[in-house]
Amino acid sequence: MPIVEPSLVEVQRTEKLALDGIDVSGDWNTFLRSRVHTDLDLKVLEWVQSQPQGETISRCWQCGTCTAGCCMHTDFGLEEFNPRYFIYLAQIGYDEELRKYVDTIWRCVSCNKCVERCPKGVKVEEVVHTIGTYLEVTGIAKESPADRFDRAYTENLLRRGVLDEAALFRTYERLEGRKTPTRELLRLGLSMLLSGRLHTGPLAHRARGWGRMKPVLTRLMTEDLRRRRDSATGPGAVASPGRRP
Amino acid sequence: MSASRGPADEVPAYYPGCSLDGLGKAYEVSCQWVLRRLGLSLDRIVDYNCCGATEVKNLSQEVSVVLPARNLALARGMGRHQVVAACNGCVYSLTRANDALSDEPTRGRINDHLTAGGSPRYDGGASVQHVLEFIHNRAGPERVRHSVKRPLAGLTVAPYYGCLYSRPKRYTGVGLTPGTDDPEHPEFLDELLTACGATVLTDYSAKTICCGGGHALSDLDVSVAFSASVMNEAKRAGADLVATICPLGQINIENNLDRIRQTYGTEAILPVAYFTQLMALALGASVKEARLKDNFSRPDLFLRGRGFP
Ligand code: SF4
Ligand code: SF4
Secondary structure, eight states: OOOOOGGGEEEEEESSOEETTEEOOEEEEEEEOOOOOOOOOTHHHHHHHHSTTTGGGGGOOOOOHHHHHOIIIIISOOTTOOHHHHHHHHHHTOHHHHGGGTTTGGGOOOOOHHHHHOTTOOOHHHHHHHHHHHHHHTTSSOOOHHHHHHHHHHHHHHHHSSOOHHHHHHHHHHHHTOOOOHHHHHHHHHHHHHTTOOOOGGGOOOOTTHHHHHHHHHHHHHHHHHHHHHHHHSSSOOOOTTOOO | OOSOOOOTTOOOEEEOHHHHTTTTHHHHHHHHHHHHHTTOOOEEOTTOOOOOTTTGGGTOHHHHHHHHHHHHHHHHHTTOSEEEESOHHHHHHHHHHHHHTTSHHHHHHHHHHHHHTTOOOOOSOOEEEEHHHHHHHHTHHHHHHHHOSSOOTTOEEEEEOOSSSSOOHHHHOBTTBTTOOOSSSOOHHHHHHHHTTOEEOTTOTTTTOOOSGGGTTTOHHHHHHHHHHHHHHHHHTTOSEEEESOHHHHHHHHHTHHHHHHHHOGGGOOOEEEHHHHHHHHTTOOTTTTTGGGSTTOHHHHHHHTTOO
């Protein structure tokens, strides 16, 4: 594949060069440093592919449409956030390069512009998340703020079947070690309560019949989490039963 | 995804989702107001549960399909073929579940989980649409125009759709299902607000950008920057107000107001309102009835200043 990682690109730059009085300074030549990969391991690709959220990864033909419109890459301007490249690295099994993006990859905001546009039907957003999950479950990356939020969100909704928004806010603030001043919280809370928007604690909504659903979902969640950890870290990738043919 | 929307005159099941029963109450109230005035009705799914939005799928595929499937099963249990949701995140997860459940082995497994949890089974057949699409398809700009009591004349509105309203098409079924809006350049909201007498900025550049709501709490730099863009771009195009169609978008943008003010200055702030609040106003509701005071960006003050009672 003709695509290389940015660290191998070397640009010959001339700062001040004039020819016949015309300023021609700038980038002149681009070189690619040659390299030989010996540390490729397809485990990451196999694992991502074995997950129902990641199974479309092999369809990618590296057109770059996803990155061109990606709101983190283009609008927010975080150049190193490059879904096409993350997929490439996973496809060739280049863990060593992938690990440079542990602080970047979790920042996908799930806008799904990439999924909308991908000409090959890759579920890019889910694939990117799955690559991020691989990095996390194998211990290459630490749990990210987004992972913590997903966890807090899921635990919160499983409790009663309906989200307790205020409790989620409090839990997440605690997880991140942040603290909104109590006075502000009270002011906000009171106005929400008076306008009937605050359903927390004893006032929280609950889905009737949740008592039976909850243990089933809790078990499924535990099983899925265990399975994905074992299959990524155990000997050889184990195909998830959630995988579609 | 489904190629059919069931009988055209069916009263669809209504999936409120957690937001409309919580922080998005103004959306719920104004929505019901608009539906009533336009002679449309929806039947609430009573014991609905949270759909899992975009978060749960990052932890467990099974749970991320069971959650929405239970709601779709309840809707089918009410005899309905259509489900209407008012939140883009809910539309996403409900349509995503339909896509996953088009696979037979998956459907079998998910139904086992549903049965074990005391929920009815779901064998497909509930087509999902956004309430904006529902109003547009059932009432249409023409009926809205005839029902307007107090045109939004003189108001320039930026129509903000955000993400996940009609994209990704592989889930929402755009192109396969009639009555779906364009995923890249939607126009249903433009048409409805124009019918209400507003000047609508159809070419508004931030129309379908992300507000950062998915990371509203976990990545503040991003959610503040995107929320600011939604308002800045509207301001640049000459808008008085931004109209939203998603509670997560509305709440995220408004939750960031102080931080936007600190970073970009007070000039960057515009009043933001649910599209149903603006429609309700045009259809005869007062500022109070449309609950415009609920919004932190205080569109109530602005609209009262423009002579709305
Ligand atoms: S748009 Fe699709 S095919 Fe193109 S690079 Fe991205 S994932 Fe690959
Ligand atoms: S969903 Fe994520 S990867 Fe895709 S365009 Fe949006 S931010 Fe980029």
